[in-house]
Amino acid sequence: MNRWTGKTSGLDEWLHLLKQQPEIMENVTHWHTLPPREAITASLPGDIHPKLVGALGTKGIRELYIHQADAYRAVRRGEHVVTVTPTASGKTLCYNLPVLQSLLENDSGRALYLFPTKALAQDQVAELQELAAAMDVDIKSSTYDGDTPPTVRQVIRNAGHIVVTNPDMLHSAILPHHTKWVKLFENIKYIVIDEVHSYRGVFGSHVANVIRRLKRICKFYGSSPQFICASATVDNPKEHAERLIGEQVTLVANNGAPVGEKHFVCYNPPVVNKQLGIRRSSVLETQRLAGQLLKQGVQTIVFARSRVRVELLLTYLQEIVKNELGTKTIRGYRGGYLPKLRREIERGLRSGEIRGVVSTNALELGIDIGQLQACVMNGYPGTIASTWQQSGRAGRRAGTSVTFLVASSNPLDQYMISNPDFFFNQPPERALIHPDNLLILIDHVKCAAYELPFEAGELFGSEPLEHMLEFLVEEKVLHQVKNRWYWMEQSFPAHGISLRSAAQENFIIIDMTEGSRVLGEVDRFSAPTLIHDEAIYIHEGVQYQVEKLDYPEKKAYVREVDVDYYTDANMAVELKVLHVDKEQLSGELMRQYGEVTINAKATIFKKIRLRTHENIGSGPIHLPEEELHTSGYWFSFSEEAAATKSTNDMQQALLGLANVLVHIAPLYLMCDPLDIRVVPQVKAVHTKLPTIYFYDRYPGGIGLSERLFHVHDELLGRAKSLIASCTCLSGCPACVGPIEEVGLLGKSLALDLIDMAKVPS
């Protein structure tokens, strides 16, 4: 260590020093060191074109990692392929190699690349163009998205060898206008789908249907392309890819890329109030660790779970390092930022000019920001798969990297931090999609009919197609002549259908401080809780107060303010059961799965003081109620069980148990914690018994509560062990919830309740 500056010579030395700081180490629950790994390589396949060999040579590639070679060979055998590899393992070569080779053999061929975001698409095109230039061949690759100028669109449609786009563009611009893309569809050899793990839930279910449509159009033009998919680590990559593309795929999962030594440190903020089970704020601890790293000059990425957290941490960190580094070297990065700003930040990270970035999971996908040295996660990202992805942002092929997981006080975090084995030994979650959700399916049958009339005998999804077509004929959308169904409606169906569900209908935030400018945007579901009237909206570390939310116009007008609090809103939820599809008795519990209706309304917001996080006031929210029809799973306790407790005790026991369950449910689901919701009822309308309901937050459901119905026993078992092993006395935010919420007996009441269930173990 340099005794004048306090700077260490490198990350290794700093980690060594860290281990000697008891005030840090006493909070470290687990220090896991992943040893460095040598590369496993294979020689370049003999059939690769000399020009391609030459171009790879200029990039220093003279042999392949084993997974790249395997993927290449599988594609050349004509198989659909999914490769599963961690961040920075050279996965793009797995598809670029066979695609470029094929184009060198026959330049009339075409390929379509799909990426979930525009930024990823742009990175990819840059890489492809670089390779084509190095080969000195005329292989044209271009992005085709909302930003593509109309003047060049026609050129791309006719002459682009590799068209790089996103599923939304494919859905609303390319497929409905397929007649302008004859060249592409007649000659398409490969469809590359990267980041397939991100196509899950509602979005994934939509994308699976877009792919059904894509295959239908390819067939019309007489082509049958091969799919090459790439995924981050999930439990079921092969099954997921197969459901997504509706074909058998070959799995390539033997990662041969080298990695440097990696330290994974689990950090649990210290308990500051044992009675209430309150730990120090994870935000403050994250700030402390990230601040130290940044002061050492270690390029660091900080992940936070929400936009508000990102902004809070950004403000704190900029403050800490402003003397050493200047505030411009620490940036925020999240969905609401406009594309131009995001590109600027990505560039800064690659060049090293930006030393630190605080991000939501927006930077979890493979956007090229180079490889950083350290990663600090504020809170468990929600899934094992995401955790590895985020952690993968730090880590170079040679040299040491470190990841800190700073647990928040929520039960899932506390479960993970005290059971690190679960994290290191458990396979990551399953990616779930439900392409046959009737609402989603019907939407895409409409789009497909617009693109090409349906003929008797065609297949599209698992519902009998003719039933759906007849339904659409009755709806006066299709017209049947003999054994064909034609689109006969004035509208353009793809325009009314957004793949990213309602979340994609964003609210725009307009800053009125000086003139008016668009500050950012938030999705529709977040709007009632984030940008209601009087909410404090934080953007790039600056506070704004919402003066007016124009709900019908989807606009929020804000003005810059300087206050010492932020806001947090509550939702009130009502639930009705419409139909029971499955039921099963387990122990003393009746559990059921079926269709439910939810009515939700934002009610009040709280003002919470910065830094101390104390509640300093509240106000009402007046926004329309949202109704949702979806699938749900619920279980009820017996009348005898109900009789043992007063209504008030039962209320608190249910609430405590529900709090734990909803937090650990994501262990079984690869979903955003907000995708699955819970409602406890002391005397449920449906069962007249104490009941806990789970539901999918998407019309028609996307398979989340169905999976929970099946893992019910395990879920309750885990909930019990979490509550029992929590160190608090009578309930804390890390288990059943704070005592203000569940009462002084909340913890024991919840445990009682689980015992009454007599869960078979």
Place this chain on the structure above:
Amino acid sequence: MSSLRERMMRLRGASSQNEQPDAKQPASGGDSQTLVRSETDEHHQDGRTDHSEFHAEKHPEVAHVPGPDEEKLSPEWADMRVRLAKTEEGEFLLRETRYPMTYLHGVHRLDELYESVMGLASFELWSEAKSAGARRVTPGTPISPVHPERMLFFDLETTGLGVGAGNVPFMVGLGFVQGDQFVVEQMLIRHPAEERAMLCYLTNKLHAYTHLVTYNGRTFDWPVLSNRLILNGFRTFRWEPIHIDLLHPSRSVWRNTLASCKLSHIEEERLGITRVDDVPGSMAPGIYFQYLAEQDPKPLLGVFTHNEIDMVSLAVLAIRFGHLLGGELGRRVPYPEGAEETLRTGLWLERMGMTDAAEALYARLEHHPAAASQILCSLAERDKKCGNWPRAVLLWQKVVLEEEGALHPNWDAHIELAMYHEHKTKQIRFALSYAETALTLAHTRWAGLRLDAKKRAELDAIRKRIDRLRARLERLHG
């Protein structure tokens, strides 16, 4: 099936609230299409020619030879003069109406087409110039006239907006000259499965023509037809006519003069045509869907008639532009009355290579009693670009006089003259004086207003100019 319906209803009931905002979202299609396709029902009160009266006096001659298949169709079809057409790909319906070339449609007679073909040939030069990257036709480029019998007027009625793959043309209208008659031939499909037969018939006809005349056909009718050819197995069909899309010159000339550039509006305002009981094009899809559901052909008559008048009007509009390009301004076509239209017509003619005709219009504008400053400035701008400084200066001076007495003055001409004197005549004193007046006018106009960034920038620019000119003056005179 019923269970699927029930499930859908339940899911929809729940989600309808969520999807409400979508309903507001307009369907696809650019402004141009909405402009043309969604004609509102406007009736012209004081038109010189009333269509019904017209019909009584000079009703078009109807050539109607009943074919052998006609008895197959119900009498309602026959009443509309619709007959069955057969091709190797199947059947569809045809309706033919023949107009004598002496037929007067609004202010023009169809046989004026023979005289306008010389002018219409300029469109070919224009598209050549454009594809070569030029912004105007070189004046005096030799041309040969369009053969009137090789021009095809073309207009589709479709089931939707936009040019997506699912927009189906259920009616195709063609217009062409045959001998001494103008023939409107309309095809209709009784259901979408007849489309292939209709396209088969159409593709066999097209090669007889060298020119395609449409209204917004470049962005709508032609791309829609191309889609349908691809979808119906005519992927290899090639026909590359010279495409004259009359929407483009109409926009150039009437953009600021007419409330809209819809064909029906131009008919009323400039071609003396009034439609009576017209079924607006925007209603056509609904009528067709109703026919599909109920199988009663009668309401389709309105769509036939609408499309038929479109075809004849298209021919008349072609005549109008042909005359303009053929040097008939002031003879077969009256000079535009308004200053704006005079300017726009001149600028358009100039682009099309008709410099003399354009000059004649500019000359009229110079002495136009009611030409607004803005228009004079536009003309001056044009003169400045092509180096006609004397007239540009004259026009600016005219504007300067006008504006200095105006209630809400504009100082663009002052700035132009300041630049002119600074850079061309080097009369810095004049330049300074114009710039200073500009600043005074700006202050007068914006007195008491809160200045936004744009206004502040403009004031700064004037001040900078004044400072620079003063500095130059000092240097000159010590």
